[in-house]
Amino acid sequence: MDDDLLPPSxxxxxxxxxxxxxxxxxxxxGGVHRSRDRGAGLEFSQYRGYEPGDExxxxxxxxxxxxxxxxxxxxxxDSPLTAWVLLDASASMAQADESRPQWTxxxxxxxLAAAIAEVVVxxxxxxxxxxxxxxxxxxxxxxxxxxxxxxVLLELHGVEARGVFPAGERLMPLWARIGADELVVxxxxxxxxxxxxxxxxxxxxxxxxxVIQLLTVAERDFPFDDGRMFRDPETGDTLPGDGRALREGFxxxxxxxxxxxxxxxDAAGIRHAVHVLDEPLERPLRQLFANDAEAAGA
Amino acid sequence: xxxxxxxxAALGALLALAIPLLIHLSRRQQYxxxxxxxxxxxxASPKPRRRVRFDEWPLLLVRLLLLAxxxxxxxxxxxxxxxxxxxxTVVAPGxxxxxxxxxxxxxxxxxxxxxxxxPPLSQPAPASPQPVASLLRQLDAELPGGAALRxxxxxxxxxxxxxxxxxxxxxxxxxxPAGDVAPRQVEAAPRALVVRHAEGQEEAVRVLRAAVLxxxxxxxxxxxxxxxxxxxxxxxxxxxxxxIAPGPLPDAAxxxxxxxxxxLLGPGTGLELADAEWRAVWRDDDGTAxxxxxxxxxxxxxxLHRPLRPAxxxxxxxxxxxxRLQALFEPPPMPTRAFAQDVAPVRIDVAWPAAPRALxxxxAVLVALLALLERWLATSPRRGGRA
Numbered sequence: 001m002d003d004d005l006l007p008p009s010x011x012x013x014x015x016x017x018x019x020x021x022x023x024x025x026x027x028x029x030g031g032v033h034r035s036r037d038r039g040a041g042l043e044f045s046q047y048r049g050y051e052p053g054d055e056x057x058x059x060x061x062x063x064x065x066x067x068x069x070x071x072x073x074x075x076x077x078d079s080p081l082t083a084w085v086l087l088d089a090s091a092s093m094a095q096a097d098e099s100r101p102q103w104t105x106x107x108x109x110x111x112l113a114a115a116i117a118e119v120v121v122x123x124x125x126x127x128x129x130x131x132x133x134x135x136x137x138x139x140x141x142x143x144x145x146x147x148x149x150x151x152v153l154l155e156l157h158g159v160e161a162r163g164v165f166p167a168g169e170r171l172m173p174l175w176a177r178i179g180a181d182e183l184v185v186x187x188x189x190x191x192x193x194x195x196x197x198x199x200x201x202x203x204x205x206x207x208x209x210x211v212i213q214l215l216t217v218a219e220r221d222f223p224f225d226d227g228r229m230f231r232d233p234e235t236g237d238t239l240p241g242d243g244r245a246l247r248e249g250f251x252x253x254x255x256x257x258x259x260x261x262x263x264x265x266d267a268a269g270i271r272h273a274v275h276v277l278d279e280p281l282e283r284p285l286r287q288l289f290a291n292d293a294e295a296a297g298a
Numbered sequence: 299x300x301x302x303x304x305x306x307a308a309l310g311a312l313l314a315l316a317i318p319l320l321i322h323l324s325r326r327q328q329y330x331x332x333x334x335x336x337x338x339x340x341x342a343s344p345k346p347r348r349r350v351r352f353d354e355w356p357l358l359l360v361r362l363l364l365l366a367x368x369x370x371x372x373x374x375x376x377x378x379x380x381x382x383x384x385x386x387t388v389v390a391p392g393x394x395x396x397x398x399x400x401x402x403x404x405x406x407x408x409x410x411x412x413x414x415x416x417p418p419l420s421q422p423a424p425a426s427p428q429p430v431a432s433l434l435r436q437l438d439a440e441l442p443g444g445a446a447l448r449x450x451x452x453x454x455x456x457x458x459x460x461x462x463x464x465x466x467x468x469x470x471x472x473x474x475p476a477g478d479v480a481p482r483q484v485e486a487a488p489r490a491l492v493v494r495h496a497e498g499q500e501e502a503v504r505v506l507r508a509a510v511l512x513x514x515x516x517x518x519x520x521x522x523x524x525x526x527x528x529x530x531x532x533x534x535x536x537x538x539x540x541x542i543a544p545g546p547l548p549d550a551a552x553x554x555x556x557x558x559x560x561x562l563l564g565p566g567t568g569l570e571l572a573d574a575e576w577r578a579v580w581r582d583d584d585g586t587a588x589x590x591x592x593x594x595x596x597x598x599x600x601x602l603h604r605p606l607r608p609a610x611x612x613x614x615x616x617x618x619x620x621x622r623l624q625a626l627f628e629p630p631p632m633p634t635r636a637f638a639q640d641v642a643p644v645r646i647d648v649a650w651p652a653a654p655r656a657l658x659x660x661x662a663v664l665v666a667l668l669a670l671l672e673r674w675l676a677t678s679p680r681r682g683g684r685a
Binding site: 092094095189191216218219224226227228229230231232233234235237239240241246249250253254257 | 329330331332333334335336337338339340341342
């Protein structure tokens with residue numbers, strides 16, 4: 001089933017990929033090193049003397065029997081990553097290019113979501129999925145394990161692009177589920193003000209937000225040479241025109257809009273990458289998470 | 299070598315070129331629906347650029363070419379200065395069938411009958427006789443200068459005329475022996491003569507009667523001879539009239555002549571003929587005209603300058619007078635038969651303007667090929683069935 005979502009070439013590249021968060025350290029601005037914060041956990045780190053305030057259950061009673069002193073067992077803090085994939089499935093995501101009409105923006109988004117789920121589950125971390133479409137959303141709450149991965153893939157499989165991006169009250173469940181310092185990967189075309197606003201609010205509320213913007217080749221190159229009746233799939237607006245005559249103006253305005261969007265995302269501290277449908281799928285993942293992999297190796 | 303259009307007005311048909319242009323243009327006005335999510339960054343161009351564009355260039359070009367060629371075909375193009383030097387062989391009717399078949403089997407170049415329209419040799423022999431000499435001159439004038447001409451004629455050639463065969467080129471004059479052809483029996487023309495005379499002209503009537511009697515065939519019956527006064531109506535079925543009466547010719551007689559008769563008018567007969575050309579057909583030894591001839595309607599008028607009396611016209615007494623009279627009414631035919639050897643064409647230095655070469659047949663072939671190509675392009679499946 002997931003073979004439909006994940007192209008084999010992308011699956012092969014996933015081995016090298018590691019998805020991490022930059023905010024897992026409690027030391028803000030702590031740099032690239034992972035946390036050595038000690039506390040309760042599975043992996044033993046060291047003993048230290050009891051201090052008032054320590055929980056009595058953390059005292060090593062066997063050691064007390066041998067030495068008649070209170071020692072507290074300390075372990076390396078286990079800090080699992082929780083990653084959320086927010087997939088835009090509004091009607092605009094159904095757009096494909098005329099050169100490759102079977103490969104829609106939504107297909108690319110599903111493949112990227114499946115790849116992230118694959119990597120995150122392999123790392124033993126938690127993965128959650130929210131599909132935003134039709135003025136509402138579907139949630140798969142974050143959980144670890146292969147079953148969760150299959151659940152996410154199943155959820156992805158049934159997604160069809162329809163309707164508009166949800167806004168306002170409809171997004172409240174997200175705030176209830178996504179905790180602080182959790183990683184949020186937003187996948188969509190980012191043409192709606194509502195989705196940019198959501199990303200900014202999430203980032204402003206101490207969530208680590210990453211945006212993968214999906215563009216079609218037509219939006220990058222505007223390759224139309226003849227008379228077209230352009231139709232917006234979400235608003236239904238139409239605009240007739242000759243492709244050659246419109247190209248220059250569109251490319252200029254669209255480029256300005258993209259630069260403005262990237263500036264906004266940068267200002268909000270949101271890392272972002274652009275994926276055009278004719279490019280290799282792993283490029284945005286590498287671009288966004290390569291530093292994490294280096295950090296993991298360090 | 300230059301191209302000349304014999305009917306340049308037909309190039310007006312080039313206006314039809316607008317039809318395929320319009321057909322290919324009109325389909326261009328539709329807009330293809332395109333889903334485009336980034337519509338908000340599109341602006342309608344303030345001045346929509348309506349560029350004239352056509353779809354399906356190859357088909358359009360073929361259609362334009364086809365119409366242009368049809369217009370050119372209608373304009374009857376000819377090519378000057380590109381002579382067709384195919385050798386011609388013409389066969390006169392009368393050549394034995396065996397020879398004709400042999401020629402048709404292994405001859406080279408154009409093989410034609412020497413007959414009106416020059417039909418190919420594969421067709422049955424045209425009716426004999428043909429105006430051979432006239433046809434040869436026509437062919438010589440029509441063929442380009444460099445084309446060799448070979449003429450196959452029977453031993454005895456008929457269809458000649460009085461003039462010598464003078465052609466602008468060397469002709470291979472090939473005489474083949476032919477079986478004896480029975481000489482054509484000439485129909486004896488009716489020699490009946492109607493005479494209308496006034497009072498006191500009995501002597502002229504006597505002279506005429508004597509001449510007609512002298513022309514009687516040996517063993518033949520009495521030749522029709524009718525003499526009466528001028529007020530007797532003229533009989534139908536007769537073609538010769540002698541009107542020996544002074545005064546103007548009555549309208550009835552004039553109509554009779556115009557209907558195809560030949561009339562000998564006495565010296566005193568008045569006849570008004572507007573712009574008629576009188577030609578002397580009989581002169582005496584001094585060169586004075588005795589009889590003049592002019593055409594009237596479909597008939598002829600012969601005007602006598604002297605009274606038909608031996609005293610005024612001593613020629614009436616000569617033994618040749620009856621034949622003279624006969625010749626006046628019916629000029630003897632020109633000799634048309636001769637031994638082919640004796641009438642071989644002579645080359646003279648005369649340069650006909652070269653006949654231009656018609657391009658219409660080639661254009662017709664080209665048009666047909668283009669029409670096939672157009673249909674093939676228009677119905678080929680890659681056009682998605684839009685024929």
